Amino acid sequence: MKLSNYFLPTLREAPADADNISVKLMFRAGMIRKLASGIYEWLPLGLRVLKKVENIVREELDKINGQEVWLPVIQPKELWMETGRWQIYGKELLRIQDRKDSEFCFAPTAEEVITNMVRRDVSSYRQLPILLYQFGEKFRDEIRPRFGVMRAREFYMKDAYSFHATEADSDVWYQKLYGAYESIFTRCGLKYKPVEADSGPIGGNQSHEFMVIADTGEAEIALCECGYAANTEKAETAEPPARTVDPSKFAPLKDVATPGMYTVEDVSRFLKLNKKQAIKTLFFLADGEPVMALVRGDHELNENKLRRVLSAAELEKAPQHIYEAVAGCPAGFAGPVDIKNKYVPGRDTKPLKTVIADYALKGVFNGFSGANKNDTHTVGINLGRDYTPDAFADIHAAAEGDLCPRCKKPFIFKRGIEVGQTFKLGTKYSKSLKCEFLDERQQSVPMVMGCYGIGVSRTVAAAIEQSNDEWGIIWPASIAPFEFSLVSIETEASGILSQSQAVYDQLHASGFSVLWDDRDERPGVKFKDADLIGLPFRIVVSAKTLKDGECEFKRRAEKTAFRWKLAELPVKLAELKTALGK
Ligand code: ATP
Numbered sequence: 001m002k003l004s005n006y007f008l009p010t011l012r013e014a015p016a017d018a019d020n021i022s023v024k025l026m027f028r029a030g031m032i033r034k035l036a037s038g039i040y041e042w043l044p045l046g047l048r049v050l051k052k053v054e055n056i057v058r059e060e061l062d063k064i065n066g067q068e069v070w071l072p073v074i075q076p077k078e079l080w081m082e083t084g085r086w087q088i089y090g091k092e093l094l095r096i097q098d099r100k101d102s103e104f105c106f107a108p109t110a111e112e113v114i115t116n117m118v119r120r121d122v123s124s125y126r127q128l129p130i131l132l133y134q135f136g137e138k139f140r141d142e143i144r145p146r147f148g149v150m151r152a153r154e155f156y157m158k159d160a161y162s163f164h165a166t167e168a169d170s171d172v173w174y175q176k177l178y179g180a181y182e183s184i185f186t187r188c189g190l191k192y193k194p195v196e197a198d199s200g201p202i203g204g205n206q207s208h209e210f211m212v213i214a215d216t217g218e219a220e221i222a223l224c225e226c227g228y229a230a231n232t233e234k235a236e237t238a239e240p241p242a243r244t245v246d247p248s249k250f251a252p253l254k255d256v257a258t259p260g261m262y263t264v265e266d267v268s269r270f271l272k273l274n275k276k277q278a279i280k281t282l283f284f285l286a287d288g289e290p291v292m293a294l295v296r297g298d299h300e301l302n303e304n305k306l307r308r309v310l311s312a313a314e315l316e317k318a319p320q321h322i323y324e325a326v327a328g329c330p331a332g333f334a335g336p337v338d339i340k341n342k343y344v345p346g347r348d349t350k351p352l353k354t355v356i357a358d359y360a361l362k363g364v365f366n367g368f369s370g371a372n373k374n375d376t377h378t379v380g381i382n383l384g385r386d387y388t389p390d391a392f393a394d395i396h397a398a399a400e401g402d403l404c405p406r407c408k409k410p411f412i413f414k415r416g417i418e419v420g421q422t423f424k425l426g427t428k429y430s431k432s433l434k435c436e437f438l439d440e441r442q443q444s445v446p447m448v449m450g451c452y453g454i455g456v457s458r459t460v461a462a463a464i465e466q467s468n469d470e471w472g473i474i475w476p477a478s479i480a481p482f483e484f485s486l487v488s489i490e491t492e493a494s495g496i497l498s499q500s501q502a503v504y505d506q507l508h509a510s511g512f513s514v515l516w517d518d519r520d521e522r523p524g525v526k527f528k529d530a531d532l533i534g535l536p537f538r539i540v541v542s543a544k545t546l547k548d549g550e551c552e553f554k555r556r557a558e559k560t561a562f563r564w565k566l567a568e569l570p571v572k573l574a575e576l577k578t579a580l581g582k
């Protein structure tokens with residue numbers, strides 16, 4: 001491709017609202033443009049990368065007998081009613097009506113549609129297992145679209161779904177998909193880590209997220225040298241070693257006026273006590289009944305863990321009036337001391353069902369918390385003497401200082417960008433959508449399912465986030481939009497264009513893709529653009545090199561440039577091809 005005729009509008013400056021490195025570089029390198037919040041156009045250079053990633057994904061899924069399909073993005077409400085997700089999905093689901101007032105949504109995912117497709121045409125165990133996948137646009141009306149195509153509203157996803165006769169078969173295929181994902185991200189040239197994940201609203205019972213390691217990632221990962229790795233939303237923590245304190249050292253309980261101080265930060269600053277001394281008190285409604293959860297002041301409560309401990313189907317933060325009814329005070333002033341006697345009967349809620357305390361509170365002595373009185377906190381709180389929870393559990397989000405649940409060594413924390421996720425779904429969707437088959441005993445049973453997503457457009461951005469420098473992008477060769485930049489210097493000088501054409505033809509003959517900068521531009525402009533676009537290899541043809549019968553070869557990721565004899569070009573390119581495993 002000749003640059004003089006290529007739609008590549010590079011920019012000196014990124015738009016002011018570009019909020020991370022990859023989106024800045026994608027704009028500047030002429031890969032994308034913004035149409036509306038979270039909605040992007042992909043220009044030719046960008047699309048070439050997207051297609052490279054797509055092809056790698058397709059090849060690896062085909063290797064494990066995946067079969068590609070193409071599903072509609074406009075999906076009827078009735079199907080979503082069958083799984084109950086029309087109500088549950090909330091505002092992220094973009095709903096639309098046709099001219100007959102029938103309701104539809106724009107696909108955020110496709111469990112309903114694919115399960116409907118399979119229930120229609122698969123009826124016997126002999127037709128199982130099957131792995132179906134598609135590439136397509138998804139729309140999620142994200143509350144805060146950001147980081148360009150990384151958290152967009154419309155994005156490009158590969159979604160795969162597998163259907164099995166047994167749980168055991170689903171487990172075997174889960175491993176196959178996991179392996180395919182490893183191959184995909186390795187081939188894309190990414191540093192990534194599969195981590196245990198919470199299955200969230202998709203449901204199911206086992207899940208992994210594939211994280212591209214990057215300091216700017218939105219997800220936090222807890223890692224241990226023993227190999228344990230999990231999203232901090234999911235990571236379990238080992239109970240810390242017991243600490244005991246002589247009860248004679250317990251301070252007396254005392255109420256302190258703390259007017260208008262609702263947060264742990266405010267109160268600990270005012271009392272001149274460490275946040276780790278705070279007993280953070282939160283109320284939730286678990287399937288409609290109030291529960292109290294206590295975590296240490298420097299920890300965040302993890303709602304998924306709490307929901308599991310309570311075996312609750314639904315858990316929501318309690319509204320203010322529940323605090324008033326159960327603790328007799330506003331949120332921010334509730335605490336565990338004597339809580340069960342604070343209930344005000346006759347208000348529109350039941351009494352407190354249970355009090356769950358995080359393990360870490362076993363190590364808090366002379367703590368402080370709300371006094372169950374407006375504008376008041378209590379200091380000198382001690383477990384056993386002043387409060388006794390109904391149960392202890394791990395209910396906080398893994399944090400600095402926490403120990404690995406497997407080997408009890410301290411976690412290391414890293415940040416990551418979630419590029420893919422795999423789920424074992426069990427029979428969640430096949431039951432609600434009645435996707436059944438006849439087993440060997442001629443009994444009708446629901447299929448066991450798995451689903452597996454990859455954010456193809458997010459993967460492109462993640463690759464840039466992980467590999468760039470002050471000049472621009474540094475593409476891994478496998479997903480680069482072209483492999484070579486061919487830069488002709490002073491195109492009007494004699495022999496430059498004809499020799500460049502010869503190099504261009506040789507590169508193609510050797511099986512490489514090339515973007516040839518044949519423009520009538522200053523060398524500085526050409527080198528800047530080449531570095532910005534970040535193709536892995538660059539060849540420069542100039543009067544200076546030609547007089548020695550040579551060209552200049554440089555890798556984008558390295559500083560040193562080499563001289564290559566033009567006559568040796570075919571040999572050099574053959575060597576490079578071998579080195580790249582092409
Ligand atoms: P996140 O937690 O980042 O919101 P998710 O867990 O909701 O993502 P999945 O339902 O697992 O996403 O979707 C599969 C993949 O699609 C994700 O792993 C991610 O790579 C990609 N993806 C999800 N949401 C977006 C988005 N808003 N923009 C771009 N890619 C996305």
Ligand code: MG
Nearest residue numbers: 209418420421
């Ligand atoms: Mg996910």
